[in-house]
Amino acid sequence: MANLRIAVVGLGRWGPNHVRNFASLAECEVVAVVDPDQQAREKIGNLYPAVALHDSLESLLSEETCDALVVATPTDTHFSIVKAGLNAGMHVLCEKPLTNRSESAWELQKLAEENGVVLMVGHVFLFNSGINYLCNAVREQAAGQIYCLNATRTNLGPFRSDVNAAWDLASHDIYIFNQLLGARPVSVSAVGESYLRQPVEDIVFITLFYPDRVMGHIHVSWLDPKKVRQITLVGEKKMITWDELANLGPITVHDRSVQKEPAYETFGEFQLLTREGDLMLPRIPASEPLGAQARAFVDRCRDGELSLEARGSARQGAEVVDVLEGVDRSLQQDGAAVEIHYGG
Ligand SMILES: NC(=O)c1ccc[n+]([C@@H]2O[C@H](COP(=O)([O-])OP(=O)(O)OC[C@H]3O[C@@H](n4cnc5c(N)ncnc54)[C@H](O)[C@@H]3O)[C@@H](O)[C@H]2O)c1
Structure with a gap:
């Protein structure tokens, strides 16, 4: 099969x-790159002399023959x-x-489906070995019934x-929570504030309400002294923490829980x-998640694997956008809980 x-x-x-990452895979070849920034193009040109350099997408599309695009531009240009x-x-x-x-995300999902091509979203943490451990633990019900997920993702x-x-x-974190729970949040409440550049919120606290009373809480900020990448899973039988930056490894399983003993003095309590x-x-093997994601994308393109449930499928990516729209609506209503509308 051709590269x-x-x-x-x-x-x-x-x-x-x-x-x-793509240049290191045997089954593919990076034939071209695009960026209007000349310095950025030259850096790649120096490292990979065989790669064609383009200053616009139009130039790429008219001059090159490619099988796949990898898009790493600002979000407002993705569509x-x-x-x-x-x-x-x-x-x-x-x-x-x-x-x-949301509307444009679902339009892309449908377009990919109609054209019979792969559209994958780079939700790279599902290729992170620590997060994979967490997903397997939930699948095997190691923690029992899940009560709550709590994520912190901050940095300056x-x-x-x-x-x-x-x-x-x-x-x-929304993507990770959805995958862990095998569910989508029904409603969301979010508060946040913009300090650096109006009206863009720098700090946001989000509460997601999933079916069966499972709560998900997320604190994100790019205006924080500490780089933190953590998730705590609180289960009925066990609690598991993921800390991407921990020296001893990202996962700790806490064999701790709360037992309910009948109190005979007060019947029913x-x-x-x-x-x-x-x-x-x-022990969690160290590997670069972006490399695993690149391999999965290449395999999916070569095998024609278009499953809607595959990790990072366009459908899952569009659902994350639906949740984020709910976050914005709640922010505009000072944290009122709002229902999430799913497109598709
Ligand atoms: N998965 C992750 O962990 C992760 C980490 C960082 C960034 N990202 C995502 O990657 C994307 C890019 O983030 P970044 O930090 O590299 O941003 P950045 O601002 O550093 O770089 C964006 C680049 O895109 C170029 N660009 C802008 N418009 C373009 C266009 N129309 N055609 C071609 N090039 C264009 C810019 O010149 C710039 O070089 C974002 O969507 C971001 O969310 C993901």
Whole structure:
């Protein structure tokens, strides 16, 4: 089978990581890159002399023959670039979030389906080995019934002007929560504030309400002294934490829970007893999630795997955009809980 010919669009902070990962795979070839910024193009040109450099998508589409586009441009440009790629019959891997509007996200999902090509969204944390451990633990019911998920994703920068901190950062956690729970939130409440550049919120606190009374809470900020990437899963039998930056490994399984013992003096009531067990730090193999995502994308394009349930499918990416629209509506209503409308 011939190698998949790939073009990477957008060579800012993130795009060059895609170039490096795709260039290292045997089954594909990075044939071209696109960015209006000459310095960004030259950096790639120096590292990969065989790669064609283009300053616009139009120039790429008229001069190159590619099988797939990788889109790593600002979110507000995703829709037009992805649409052009799909209309040219290409498979597309688009960075998260898929678009900045629900309607356009679902339009792209349908277009990919109609054209019979892969549209994958770069929700890269589902290729993170620590998050995979968490997903498997939930699947095997290691923690029992899930009560609550709590995520913190903070740092000082990078700052964006096209989307707020929720669209930029919480897009990861919403996707992770949906995958962990195998469900979509029904409603959302969010408060946030814009301090650096009106009207873009720098700090956002989000509460997601999932079916069966499961709560998801997310704190995101690019205006924070500490880089934190953490998720706490509170289950009926066990609690599991993920900390991407922890020295001893990202996952800790806390064999702790609360037991309800009948209190015979007051019939019908329970006393709550905490159960203290061991802490377990499973060995999690280190690997670059972006590399695993690149491999999955290439395999999917070569196999014609168009499953709606595949990790990072366009449908799942569009559902994240639906949730983010709900976050924005709640922010505009000072944190009132709003129902989430799913398109598609
Ligand atoms: N998955 C992750 O963990 C992760 C991490 C960082 C960024 N991202 C995503 O990647 C995307 C890019 O983020 P970034 O931090 O690299 O942004 P950035 O601002 O650093 O870079 C964007 C680049 O796109 C170029 N660009 C803008 N419009 C273009 C167009 N029409 N055609 C071609 N190039 C264009 C710019 O010149 C710039 O070089 C965003 O969607 C972001 O959410 C994902």
